[in-house]
Amino acid sequence: MELKIERVRERYFKAKASLEEGQIVAELTGTADIPARSALQKFLGELGDEAARHAVSKVVIDLYEVEFMNSSCFKDFVTWINRAQGEDGTPNYQIHFLSSAEMHWQKRSLHALQSFAPDVVSIEVVER
C-alpha cells in the first residue's frame, strides 16, 4: 500500500517517507526552522495518520542530515511524540531517531525527547 504522506520540497528543508518491512522510515534533510515549519507540521500529521492506518510498530526518523532544528519545530516533534504515546499509556508505535554525531545539537535535543517519552523514543547514532 502507498503512504499518503506528501513529500516536502522546501528550499532549505526536505522530507520524505516510505513504508519498509512493516515500519515507516522518514528521512529529513536541511534546516527545520520557521520557513519550514508549516510543511513539517503537515508532514508529521500525515506521518501519525499513516502510522495508525498501517498499524506499524515503529517509525524511524532519520535526522542524520538535519543541520539544525529550531524550538518551534522541536515543539512540533514533542506534540507528535505525545500523540504517539497513546491515551491509555500504551505506545501506539515506537519512534526511533537516527542521528549524526557531527550535528551536535541533535545529541542534546534528542536526549530531551527521550527523557520526555522514554517508553516511546529511542536514539541511534549512525556513521555514514
Added chain:
Amino acid sequence: MSDSVPSDRAEPAASFRLHCPKDVRVVSTVRRFATELCRHYLHDAETASRVGVATHELLENAVKYAGADEALLDFSVTPGGADALVDVRTTNRASDENITRVERLVDLLERAELRHSYRSMLEASVTEPQRFGLGLPRVVAEAEMNLSCEAGTDDIEVGARLSGTGSDED
C-alpha cells in the same frame, strides 16, 4: 538584570553588532556564522553548537517580536579555556505584554531548581501550546547558558552568556 563583566576579564577576540531586518530567513545564516566564529576561537565544536542554538533562538524571538522594526544582535567571544566567555544579546522593540512575559520567563528559568525541569516544560508546551514556547527554555537546558533580560521603556534586551569551554586549546 544583566551580569557585569569582571574588570580583569580579557578583551573579546571577536565581536560584532548586527542590525537584523524583519526576515526570519536571515537567522539561520547568522547562526552558522556565530557557530563558526566560536569554533574558530574556542576550538570546541560542541560549545560552538550550543552558542549556535542560543543565537538562533534569541535572534528569532527578537525578529519575531520586533514588529516592523529591525532587531539588534550583539555578539562577542573571548577565548580562555575555563575563563572563556561568549555573550549573545538581542534588543528589540516590544509591547508591555511581551516585556512582562519575557521577564517572568527569564526569572523562572534562572531559578536553579527549574534548570532540571526541562521535561515538565516540554509537557507544558503540549498542554498549553499557546502559552509555552521552548526557545528560552532550550537556551538554558540545551545550550546551558545563563539568561538575563533588561527592559527599557519600549524595548527589551535579552542576553545569553556561556562561561568556560570543554577545551584547553583556545
